[in-house]
Every structure is written in C-alpha cells, then in structure tokens.
Amino acid sequence: MSSTIYLDYNATTPLHPTVESAIKKGLSHFGNPSSLHHLGQSAQEDIESARESIAQFIGAKSPEHLFFTGSATESNNWVLKSAVSQALLEEKSPHIITSSIEHTSIISTCNQLEKEGVQVTYLPVDENGRINMEAYSKAITTSTSLVSIMAANNETGTIQPLSQLSDLAKFNGVRFHSDAVQYVGKVPLNVSDIGLDTLSLSAHKLYGPKGIGCLYCADETWLTPLLRGGSHERSLRAGTQNTLGIIGFSSAINWWKQNQEKEIAHMAKIKEHLIKKIKSLSTPVQIYSPKESLPNTLLVSFDNISGSAIMMSLDLEGICVSTGSACSTGSVEPSHVLLEMGLSTKEALSAVRLSWGHATTNSSIDQLINSLSQLLPRLSITSKKA
Numbered sequence: 296m297s298s299t300i301y302l303d304y305n306a307t308t309p310l311h312p313t314v315e316s317a318i319k320k321g322l323s324h325f326g327n328p329s330s331l332h333h334l335g336q337s338a339q340e341d342i343e344s345a346r347e348s349i350a351q352f353i354g355a356k357s358p359e360h361l362f363f364t365g366s367a368t369e370s371n372n373w374v375l376k377s378a379v380s381q382a383l384l385e386e387k388s389p390h391i392i393t394s395s396i397e398h399t400s401i402i403s404t405c406n407q408l409e410k411e412g413v414q415v416t417y418l419p420v421d422e423n424g425r426i427n428m429e430a431y432s433k434a435i436t437t438s439t440s441l442v443s444i445m446a447a448n449n450e451t452g453t454i455q456p457l458s459q460l461s462d463l464a465k466f467n468g469v470r471f472h473s474d475a476v477q478y479v480g481k482v483p484l485n486v487s488d489i490g491l492d493t494l495s496l497s498a499h500k501l502y503g504p505k506g507i508g509c510l511y512c513a514d515e516t517w518l519t520p521l522l523r524g525g526s527h528e529r530s531l532r533a534g535t536q537n538t539l540g541i542i543g544f545s546s547a548i549n550w551w552k553q554n555q556e557k558e559i560a561h562m563a564k565i566k567e568h569l570i571k572k573i574k575s576l577s578t579p580v581q582i583y584s585p586k587e588s589l590p591n592t593l594l595v596s597f598d599n600i601s602g603s604a605i606m607m608s609l610d611l612e613g614i615c616v617s618t619g620s621a622c623s624t625g626s627v628e629p630s631h632v633l634l635e636m637g638l639s640t641k642e643a644l645s646a647v648r649l650s651w652g653h654a655t656t657n658s659s660i661d662q663l664i665n666s667l668s669q670l671l672p673r674l675s676i677t678s679k680k681a
C-alpha cells in the first residue's frame with residue numbers, strides 16, 4: 296500500500312510538527328501549575344501565555360474570558376447547563392433555542408435537558424443546511440435563556456450567518472453561544488466584533504492535541520461549574536490543567552496566526568480542484584455542501600452507492616474519508632444533519648465526507664479521483680443488484 300492519503304480533517308487533524316516540538320519542550324515543565332515553587336510557576340506561565348495567544352486569535356477583549364476545558368464537548372455541555380441553572384436561579388422557565396443540525400454534544404445535551412423539563416426549540420434548516428430565520432424570529436422571546444447555533448457544520452461545512460443570528464439574540468436580550476469547532480482557523484473570526492457571548496473550541500481540529508478545548512465567555516458571572524473541586528480556571532472548572540495539551544493548543548494557534556490567510560487560500564484551491572475533478576467522473580455525483588461552506592469540506596454522494604462501501608473500499612487503498620460525522624461512524628443510522636436537510640434515508644446513507652487541510656495537495660486529490668474512477672463503477676453494479 297502506498298502512503299496514506301488523509302481526507303478526514305473534520306474528524307481530527309494530525310499534530311503539526313511545530314506543535315509536536317512545543318509539546319516535547321513543554322515536557323520539562325512538569326510542575327503542577329497551582330504549586331507556588333518555580334516549577335509550578337513555569338507551568339502556570341505556559342498556561343497564561345497560551346490563554347493570551349488564543350484569546351487574541353479569536354478577538355477576545357481579555358485573556359480572562361478564556362477557560363480551558365477537556366474538549367469542545369465539555370464546553371458545549373457547560374454553556375447549555377449554565378444557561379438552565381441561571382434561568383432557574385432567576386426563577387424563570389428555561390428555554391433553549393438551538394438548531395436541528397448541531398453536533399451531538401449539543402443535541403444530546405439538549406435532549407437530556409428536555410427530559411428534565413427544559414423547553415428546547417430545534418430550528419429547522421433549508422436544503423443547504425442554513426437556519427430558517429423565520430422560525431428563529433418566531434421562536435425567540437425576551438425570556439429565552441440561550442441561543443446556541445454552530446458556526447459551521449462538521450458534515451456539510453455549511454456556514455451560518457453568525458452576525459445576523461447573534462444580532463437577533465442581542466435584540467431580544469438573550470445570550471448567544473456558538474460551537475465554532477469547525478469554523479475557527481478556516482474562516483477569520485472576531486468574537487468581540489460579532490458580539491458572541493460564548494464560543495467553544497477544540498485543539499485537535501486545528502493541528503493541536505486531543506483532549507483539550509476551551510470556552511470563550513465574555514462575562515463569566517452566569518457560568519455554573521460543571522466540575523467542582525479546586526480553584527483552577529478561576530474556580531469555574533476544577534481539575535489540574537492539562538499543561539501539555541494547553542501548550543500544544545497555543546502552539547497550534549500561534550501557527551494559525553502566522554499562516555491563516557495562506558492556509559485558507561490553500562484549502563480553497565484544493566476545493567476548486569476537487570470539485571472540478573469529481574464532476575469529471577463518469578459516475579453521477581451529487582454535491583451537498585453549499586457554496587457558502589468551509590473551504591476544506593465537501594459532502595458528496597455517488598449514484599446512491601452506500602457511503603460506507605465507498606469509505607471501506609477507499610480505506611483498502613490507503614485513503615481515509617468519512618461517511619458523515621466521525622462521532623457517529625460505526626452506527627448505521629443515517630446522519631441527522633442530512634435528514635434535516637431533506638435527504639431520504641437512502642440518500643443520507645450514500646454521503647461521503649471529504650475534508651482536507653495543510654498537508655493535502657492536488658496530487659492527493661488526483662489519487663482519490665483515480666481510485667474512485669476504478670471502484671465506483673464496480674460498487675454501482677453491486678448496489679443496483681442489492
């Protein structure tokens with residue numbers, strides 16, 4: 296098998312070599328960041344300098360608005376549950392507005408909150424996966440506790456109109472949260488300009504390590520700790536910080552700071568090349584990612600051929616793609632995102648997600664196309680017989 300072609304960057308990204316060396320260097324800073332001796336303090340300095348770098352990259356007004364967590368899943372849980380606690384403290388009925396195409400870390404938390412008596416509105420989307428603004432303006436009231444809409448979808452790459460969505464929340468005096476895991480890096484973002492209240496981020500989608508995320512929060516006074524214990528993260532997220540993860544996260548962000556413009560252009564060029572090539576295949580192709588989508592994502596299907604069959608056949612040739620959300624791979628359930636966009640179960644089960652990044656070249660795309668051109672006619676015959 297020739298070398299692996301990795302086209303699953305939305306599931307996770309490889310560590311960038313500069314991140315790897317930063318982590319290696321950080322290994323000697325093993326002190327507990329809460330310890331007052333010099334080893335503890337040097338770990339604490341690493342954390343605070345990372346907080347500053349990341350805050351600056353997203354346009355936060357102060358590093359104090361950033362809290363390190365174990366993942367974006369945790370950040371999303373934290374915001375949703377805090378909004379409910381805050382509403383209950385104010386003796387109001389909690390009401391959350393979200394979309395029907397969110398990542399499972401939002402959807403399943405909302406499902407659980409509903410079981411506990413919280414009212415949740417799941418906004419519908421159009422065929423491109425864009426939020427239905429009419430449904431949104433009908434659903435929101437001045438007593439809504441929180442609006443939580445993802446900035447970009449992990450499966451289709453669809454980008455939401457963040458400013459417009461956030462403005463409507465502001466107009467009603469409602470806090471606005473965005474899961475920006477797939478968006479940050481791939482699209483320039485300034486949380487202060489948009490006026491976001493909270494935002495979730497994850498290092499492993501940005502060439503950083505797994506198991507480290509953060510929550511941006513413009514005013515933390517309404518946050519309720521998910522984890523209680525020590526006074527870490529200003530007593531809002533207990534647990535000794537993952538210093539090496541934070542060092543890696545910061546190093547990845549510093550890399551993005553220097554390379555973002557170039558990288559976005561690179562990803563967009565790859566997308567152009569991929570679309571041109573994919574359309575030249577003899578098997579009919581359907582592209583589900585709309586024009587307004589991430590520069591690194593393309594969700595497609597080929598003649599109703601099973602996405603899992605394509606994914607497994609490509610894997611045998613050393614090419615890694617996904618059939619949709621990586622978190623739901625292994626289950627045969629069609630993606631909720633695609634069903635919400637109006638696809639039938641069969642169409643949804645045919646989807647293949649291609650996502651790329653820094654190390655992807657036109658030649659990797661050409662190898663993908665070459666493999667597809669050989670295997671699709673074969674799989675098409677098998678799928679028609681089935």
Ligand SMILES: Cc1ncc(COP(=O)(O)O)c(C=O)c1O
Pocket residue numbers: 305306365366367368369398400445447448449474476477496497498507508622
């Ligand atoms: C849109 C989105 N939100 C949240 C997450 C969860 O991130 P983490 O792996 O840091 O929990 C993912 C991961 O795939 C994602 O794509």
